[in-house]
Amino acid sequence: MAEAEQESLGDLPPSAKLVFKVLEYNGPLTQKGIVQESMLSARTVRYALERLEGIDVVDEDVYFADARQNLYQLTDDAPKTHPAEGDADEAEACCAE
Secondary structure: OOHHOOOHHHOOHHHHHHHHHHHHHHOOOOOHOOOHHOOHHHHHHHHHHHHHOOOOEEEEEEEEOOOOOOEEEEEOOOOOOOHHHHHHHHHHHHHOO
């Protein structure tokens, strides 16, 4: 795919962005956990996860507590959209201007 055609997080539907935020704030979750946290339907979460995996911001791993389920987590390359705890002063200074 050409670079101009590549999709980014900003190009995704709102449901995919919500799933991204749920994973960002809660860490690794199963699909069932994402459904509970996001209050989206299971079908919508599946579609959102497919889109997020398509742009390489979500990884799918085996959930060892129940091998019938998968565990989803953000990749190390995923963009950070909220400041880390140590960067709170920086974020406040930025927004205060």
